[in-house]
Amino acid sequence: MTATVEAAATPARATRPFAPFEWMVAFRYLRARNAQKSISVIAGFSFLGIVLGVAALIVVMSVMNGFRHDLMEKMIGLNGHMFLQGVETPLTDYEAVTDRVGKVPGVTLALPLVEGQAFASSPYGSSGALVRGIRGQDLERLPGVAGHITQGSLAGFDDGQGVAVGSKLAEHLSLRVGDKLTIMSPHGAETPFGVTPRMKAYTVVAIFQIGMATFDNTFIFMPLAEAQTFFNYDGQANVIEVYVADPDNMDAMRKAIEPAEQRPMIDTDWRQLNRSFFDVLGVESNVMFAILALIMLVAALNIISGLIMLVQDKARAIAVLRTMGATRGAVMRIFLITGATIGVVGTVVGLVLGLLVAHNVEPIRRGLAWLTGANLFPSEFYFLSQLPSRVETRDVIAVVALALFLSIAATIYPSWRAAKLDPVEALRYE
Known part of the structure; x- marks a missing residue:
């Protein structure tokens, strides 16, 4: 009898956290029942909100x-990372400066x-253009151009008087390899009557x-020696990239x-020219993250409301669990x-769906464009010819x-x- 009393007086031993029961x-509470349809609907919307948000x-x-x-x-790769311009005296020693700068550790390419x-025209149209005189050996090494020749060849570029033209500009002027392109510069020969335009x-x-549509629609490359003559820069360059x-x-x-320049020069790097542009992209990225995170916040609020309704609905079951020996911690863990x-x-579902879409953004865009018959990503407005996507591990995490x-x-x-x-209050009227 004494042993029985002592056993009854001994408190029930708490189960280990997250025990199988x-x-x-918890999983039984997740399964919908006829009397809990409103709760299951809220849980479904919470689940959908988390999936869509992620x-x-x-x-x-x-x-x-x-x-x-x-x-x-594309912008920096074609325009260079640093620009050296001569001051006080014309940049006639550009070859020596280029050789010295090109030997600096960390410099991959230096070119005058x-x-x-200029104004470019053909029998089928005309357009403004940016003409760059460049040595053939440098053009073949230029990031963004090398390996992106769609027609023709750069072989013997320095020897002739041919030019390389961007694809969009060639399309606009209806040009193919072998066709003639007329280039006109407002700064031509000086005469007693003033400067006359030069055309060739x-x-x-x-x-x-x-x-990149902006570059493909604007750039023309010609041999450096020819550009020096055409733009009246005989024996000099106006920039070293x-x-x-x-x-x-x-x-x-x-x-x-x-120190390798060894002459007065103005040095400008890509950050000074493009900082505001990339800062805007960074701000837009942060704002989009904050806005879309609200979707997950709404889903989290739905989880709160659904669980509160579930607690109220399961008040009697919770009381029974407590009277059977379940601790407060066990009850809390069940609803957690x-x-x-x-x-x-x-x-997890949102992660899989997001990665699947992120890795196939461009095919999805093309499919939607085909279905709707609309251009969903016009390159002339967005600079790039296709919708880019780059999954960064830190962002996913x-x-x-x-x-x-x-x-x-x-x-x-x-x-x-x-x-x-309180189990007593929950069972008072049962």
């Missing part, structure tokens, strides 16, 4: 990363240019496609390049598992971590309310 009860964030961040990477690669605005016809020897291995480390590269399951499964944090945080208050439920 806690998972079993997928949308991954896709949007991937597209924004793709834009930044492709624009930087003669650059000028050149043979198109190559057509290139960089993949420098390409480096690490464009993000321009401060250190500038300190290494300046119930709510967290919605968030975790929704995050951030999205998944945010979704899991919101999902788990949303379960804390309803689970705490379930654990605080």
Whole structure:
């Protein structure tokens, strides 16, 4: 008799956290019943919100990363990372300066240019153009052009008077390799009556496609010696473009390049020319992340409301569990598992869906354009010829971590309310 009394007085031993019975009860609460249809609908919308939020964030961040990477690669890759312009005296010693700068550790390419605005025309049309005089050996090594020749060849570029034309410009002027292109510059020969425009016809020897509409529709490359004569830069260049291995480390590269110049020059790097543009892209990316994160926040609020309704509906069952020996912690963990399951499964599904779409953005765009008959990504407005996407691991981790944090945080208050439920009050009127 004494042993029985002592056994009855001994408190029930608490089960270990997340015991099998806690998972079993939690999964039973997830299954919809006829009397809990409203709760299951809220849980379904919560699940859908998490899926769409995670997928949308991954896709949007991937597209924004793709834009930044492709624009930087094409804009900076064609224009160089650093620009050296002569001051005080004309840049007639450009070959010596180019050789010295090209030998600086970290410099991958240094090339002299003669650059000028011109007017290009053919029998079928006309357009403004940016003409660049460049040595053939440099043009073959130029990032963005080398390997992107769609018609013709750059062989013997320095020997003739041919030009390489961007694909969009060639299309606009209805030009093919072998056709004649007339280039006119407003700065021609000086006469007693003033400066007269200079006009000359050149043979198109190559057509290139960089993949950036602005460049493909504007650029014309001609031999450096011919450009010097055409633009009245006899024996000189007006800029030396420098390409480096690490464009993000321009401060250190500038300190290494300046001593190699050995003459007064104005040094400008890509950050000074494009900083505002890439800063805008960064701000847009952050704003889009914040806006789309609201979808997951709404889904988390739905999880809270659904669990609160579930706690109220299961008040009697919770009381029975408590009288059978379940601790407050066990009850809290049951509802934590119930709510967290919605968030975790929704995050996993959203992750798979987001990665699937992010890796196939361009085919999806082409499919939608074919179905609707509309140009969903006009290259003349968005600079690039196709919709870019670049999945960054750190962004995916951030999205998944945010979704899991919101999902788990949303379960804390309803689970705490379930654990605080008084079994006597819950069973008073049963």
